[in-house]
Amino acid sequence: xxxxxxxxVMPANAAGEQQAARLAELRxxxxxxxxxxxxxxxxxxxxxxxxxxxxxxxxFARGDRVLNSLVELLSQAETVRAMQNLLxxxxxxxxxxxxxxxxxxxxxxAGLQAAxxxxxxxxxxxxxxxxxxxxxxxxxxxxxxxxxxxxxxxxITRTGMQGSDxxxxxxxxxxxxxxxxxxxxxxxxxxxxxGGAL
Numbered sequence: 168x169x170x171x172x173x174x175x176v177m178p179a180n181a182a183g184e185q186q187a188a189r190l191a192e193l194r195x196x197x198x199x200x201x202x203x204x205x206x207x208x209x210x211x212x213x214x215x216x217x218x219x220x221x222x223x224x225x226x227f228a229r230g231d232r233v234l235n236s237l238v239e240l241l242s243q244a245e246t247v248r249a250m251q252n253l254l255x256x257x258x259x260x261x262x263x264x265x266x267x268x269x270x271x272x273x274x275x276x277a278g279l280q281a282a283x284x285x286x287x288x289x290x291x292x293x294x295x296x297x298x299x300x301x302x303x304x305x306x307x308x309x310x311x312x313x314x315x316x317x318x319x320x321x322x323i324t325r326t327g328m329q330g331s332d333x334x335x336x337x338x339x340x341x342x343x344x345x346x347x348x349x350x351x352x353x354x355x356x357x358x359x360x361x362g363g364a365l
Contacts, residue, residue, distance in 0.1 A: 274309075274312075278309075
C-alpha cells in the first residue's frame with residue numbers, strides 16, 4: 168500500500184514566479200500612487216533633515232524610561248494644579264458669549280493701537296482738562312466698562328462665589344462708594360460719566 172504524501176516540494180521556478188508576480192504588483196501599485204509616494208518621501212526627508220526621525224527612534228527605543236519620566240512628572244503636585252487650573256480656565260471661557268468677547272477683544276486691540284500712536288502731551292494734563300475729556304462719549308463708555316469690570320471682580324473677590332451674586336448681563340456699574348460705604352453723588356458743576364455739563 169502506498170504511503171500518503173506529507174510534504175509538497177515547491178519547484179524553484181514556482182517560488183521565483185511568485186516573487187516576480189509580487190514585484191509586478193508592487194510596481195503597479197507604486198505607479199498608481201506615485202503622487203502619494205512622492206509626497207510621503209518628501210515628508211520623510213523633511214523629518215529627517217530636522218531630526219524628528221532620530222527623536223522618534225530614540226523615543227521608541229527608550230519607551231519605558233520615557234514613560235516612567237512622564238508618569239513621575241504627571242504625579243507632581245505642581246502638574247496636578249496646572250491641569251486643574253487649565254480645566255477651570257476652559258470652563259470659565261466656555262461661559263463667555265463669543266460675540267461680546269469678540270467685541271471686548273476688538274476694543275482692547277483698538278485701545279492698544281491708539282495708545283501706541285498717540286504722542287505724549289507736551290505738558291501734564293490738568294484737572295479741568297481731564298474733566299473735559301470725560302465729556303467724550305467714547306471716554307465715558309470706556310470708563311463705564313472699566314467700572315463694571317472692577318465691580319464684578321470686586322464682588323467675586325469679596326463674596327468668593329459666582330452663584331446668585333454674579334453681575335446681571337446689561338446691568339450698569341453703580342456709583343463708586345466712599346470709605347464710609349455710602350454712594351457718592353457728583354457734586355454740582357462737575358461732569359458725570361454720561362457726559363454731563365461742567
